[in-house]
Amino acid sequence: MISTLQPDKMGSYAPEDVTFLLRDIGNVFLEMDNEKREQLIQSGTHYSEMLPIEKQPSDMYMNLFYKTLDAYAERIAIAVGVVAEQIIESRGLDNLILVSLARAGTPIGILIKRYISMRYRVNVPHYSISILRGRGFDETAIRYILTQHPLGCLQFIDGWTGKGAITNELIQSCQKFNAQYQGQLNANLAVLADPGHCAAIYGTREDFLIPSACLNSTVSGLVSRTVLNRQFMDANDFHGAKYYKELEDLDVSNLYIERIVTCFEQVQSTIMQQLLKQDESPITWEGMKSVQNIQRDFCIDNIHFIKPGVGETTRVLLRRLPWKILINPRYMDELQHILFLAQEKHIVIEEYSNMSYACCGLIKEI
Template identity: 75%
Template sequence: MRLVMQPDKMGSYAPEDVVFLLRDISNVSLELNNEKREQLIQSGTHYSEMLPVEYQPSEAYMALFYKTLDAYAKRIALAVGIVAEQIVARQGLEHLVLVSLARAGTPIGILIKRYIEMRYNVQVPHYTISILRGRGIDETAIQYIFAEHPLARIQFIDGWTGKGAITKELQQACEHFNVNNEEQLDATLAVLADPGHCTSIYGTREDFLIPSACLNSTVSGLVSRTVLNLQFMKEHDFHGAKYYKELEDVDVSNLYIERVSAYFEQVKKEVEQQISKQPQSPVTWQGMKSVEAIQRELGIANIHFVKPGVGETTRVLLRRIPWKILINPKYANELEHILLLAKEKNVPVEEYPNMSYACCGLIKEV
């Protein structure tokens, strides 16, 4: 009999929307400013051992968040529906368990769960677990899910793909798990946007702005990014995260879910039409070819310094030390929030048409 650990209750979402399989480490001080974190990361400290200071958006930036949410809510609802239908077709409903990758996957997982409920009148279990580049998936969380749902068909969910690092990490982690356990995991990742061409379950391959990429914890249930630091955490426990209760006044996590899910009924027909005519286009890792070309042309030493796509570029501006931002002029009118952040932080912006992404963030070597 396997001893099953219990996670901490955390996050500002309703428990029927998602259960975070995480250990609450709110009492530990881990936040470092971006300069200090960048130096540590570039000298070999793993990013999961510390946290960035939560970016507090300016009024202009929040106004832009609301504006983009209004502009994109229906487009997101459509992508959510397309992904939800693909998941149901692949996994069935009987033993389906949605598992989103903390934290960008969490709001997307909730939206997919709600779409399935609207469409099939079934409440599918939904959990959020941690995955860390170079450190794999939280296997304690996976064991918990199988203890709760012995026949679970787990579907992993994330927000978007960049160059596919997490997609590859997930594949390796599932292989490792499957060799050592009777239960088996399917490593196929479902995402709203797959501009990197790294997965077969996606809402769109267009690199478009998913507004939940614009903010940090305040659009992800007030939960920090996940932490694995054995100086103060037990081995074989859940990965950790902080719950920023003090940000409740500026939390838009549930507002985001409500705004998007309000369009579900409206997009249902279009979802069916798109599903019926969507060709199964192959996984080509095309995005990685763009990244390698950028690395070559600009003489960038480390491929990890190239962060392609709207979601990843936003993160570079919020959490890292950017060197410059590349913009694909074809998408220029959709990148208002990137341009505003770059201006706020004095980061140079250059046009670069020759990539499969709308934009790309380049990290400064420190």
Template identity: 85%
Template structure:
């Protein structure tokens, strides 16, 4: 069980906010444009073996990010508090370790850690690790955490759920790990928004925009997507990522955290009221049923080409080749950034209300 490997120093967050358990692969050029990446992914290359280009967002888009943050800051702060209270009710504070799934989970993990520090005056350790669809979580990182915290009660955190692929991946990874180290890991995932109806701990089941979904590395500590490419990486080492120091001028990672943290005290009574009133509904995988319906309605062969939810649709527009975007009309007033990106990229937008999501991105089959 003992882990002697040390991760590389990574990211623009304060060291007390999070420790990324990653290997810096900044020396390797893996960035490809969306067209080339899409061709490789659709012809069988795993998405984690290469990286999307990280481009500077337009001024219009950044203004929209700030506007979105202003509009949603209280909603995010309340969801963070409700999730944190559930974690403490389920796990207690003793030996609690927060483990966020890089990279969308990282700012959420920091916010939960900050909320617990504010309300309970306890500094909970927080790590960020890689998990990849079809390849599981980084076992080297998990062993590192359990070496540092032998009695650690690990709580996994992500930003939101889509159709539940990462939820499933986490369950399988924990089962595989627990087969070697009995009973160490609990696969219950905590997220702010669970429109997929597949997380055990959630702030809301509504598909709302978590503003950090609008940007890439510049809101995630300047860290790239995580990489596992055994052509130049060691299978017995941490998964890799890049630290985009050159984007420091446009980094809003810490601004984002501080903006939400300053809201906590102001919304404290709402958090406690929502937490006390919340009836945790069972996991129904409702989102997956919506996805299967979309698959039938649009004749899509590969279910991986359907990316439901605000966060996933944003990612499709930022780093995949979109075919069309489905918009649930009842959420139209919350999807300004989706409509702007679709317009910038000349992607067709279609109304589609029969889903548990606000919107859904469909990837173009090449």
């Protein structure tokens, strides 16, 4: 299982914050507009074989991002602390390796690493790897980590849960890897927000906006979505991604991290209170029940056209062709950026309260 491949250096984060285990495919043109991508995805092309065009956000939208970051920085810091403490309780610190799932998991993994460093004075290794729905995680990346850290206890991290597709993908990938290599990978995923009720370790089950969901690469270390396209990629190599150096002037990746890190000290007592209250509530997959309600109520054939939760709805508005956006009236005051994007694209907004989520994006069937 020894891995001798080396990943490419990429991303605008400090190397001590994260190591991306990815191959830089910046020399290949894979960007397509949302309409063309949607047609290909709906006709059977895997989403990881192409990339969306990364557009420059408007000043108005960036102002919304900064406003949201200010409003939610403490809430995120609390959720980070709650997740970090649970990880330490279940895994210990001795051989702990943080493995975030690119790309939504990357800033969250960095924040957890920074929290552990601040509170426990321990520098935990942190890697970011690719995982793709229907294709699993990047086995080359996992082998690389285990070559570097033979006794490593890997903790997988993501930003939030939607339906739980990535949670399932991780479980299947770990089972397959463990069977093939007599491994001991633990598939318990840690996330900041778990509105899908499908993660073992979570900061909150409230469906709230994690501001890093608002933007694309400019809040994720200037790294694109991950790519697996066999036309130009070697089967045994790392999954690929692009490093958008040309967006450096718009990059808020490190600003985002530093803004939240400054809150760690002041929310320490709240984190401890939250941990006491953190019930041992079971994984119920309640989110999936909400998705089934939506599928029935809106007569949607393909469950992949339903993208629940604030993070996934934002992605639908930024990267897919939305049909309509469902808003849970209880959360209306917290969803300014969703309303902004929907109005900008003239997408119908409908109130719908029969779900465990704050909102849900429905993709247009072509």
